[in-house]
Amino acid sequence: MWTVKKFLLCSLFVVEAEVNLKAERPYMRVRLSDSATLDCCYITNLKSLELLWVMRVQDGNVTLGPKSVNASDLVKIEQRRESDGICGILSFKSVQLNDTGLYQCFLSSSEVHLFSHGTYMQVYKPLEKTVNFRESTKNKILIAEGILLLLCVLVPAAYLLYQSNRLTELKRKKVTKEDENIYQGLNLDYCGSTYDRIERSQTHSQYEDVCNVAEEEEEIHLEKP
Incomplete structure (x- = not known):
């Protein structure tokens, strides 16, 4: 107990x-x-x-x-x-x-x-600033960085545009040169005289004298003594 x-x-x-x-x-x-x-x-x-x-x-x-x-x-x-x-x-x-x-x-x-x-x-322990800039200096640095960034964008774009225009001009000159090469070495005076001969031959054949043709055929068949 x-x-x-x-x-x-x-x-x-x-x-x-x-x-x-x-x-x-x-x-x-x-x-x-x-x-x-x-x-x-x-x-x-x-x-x-x-x-x-x-x-x-x-x-x-x-x-x-x-x-x-x-x-x-x-x-x-x-x-x-x-x-x-x-x-x-x-x-x-x-x-x-x-x-x-x-x-x-x-x-x-x-x-x-x-x-x-x-x-x-x-x-x-917080990190200490190695360089102590004033606010005005920080603002100038930010503005300079913005200008550099803008230049980094504009300069490549301008270069690409220049290259595009240059290629377009080269293509245009190439087409013009090919068109000129088509007529290179072609004598227009010769072409004109040939055309005139063709025209005269076609005109003459339409009015050819039958007598003259017969005479020519007889002359062809005559034997020389």
Whole structure:
């Protein structure tokens, strides 16, 4: 009977010693020298529960830590009670590159030892301008780029148009030369005299004298002595 009562009392004590963690921000990226704030909120009915911030650092394939985070001039640690629980606040006044890591809050008491899921904070350094131009200089550069782009479009187009006109002119000259070659070497005086002979022969044949033809035939058949 005493054993059953002891078991029930222990079970009741375990139920009473309950801690519920709220969702945390899993990742945040902060620029170098900016401020950052991490929080870890939970609900518990325990009166004495200590909250400790710890940090884990990734070194190659190895995770180092947990390492406790202590308050300093740049780091502030505090707790804030809310209507539905308690929040641990970790504030950075000016983050540094070595502040990159996974931050967790460790809740501990005589009954509970619990790590939160944590927030990974990455500190990055923005790229610096190698050349600092004024706005007027930037505008001039943009105008020059626009002119160069326009020239890159117009010059090839003008060259293609010139080549097209040149080919058209060459074709026209070739056709003209071929037409001239048709009459090359043709003697018009010779053609005229030949035409006249053909005309005279045709005219003469129409009025040929029958007597003359007979005489010519007799002369052809006469034998010489």
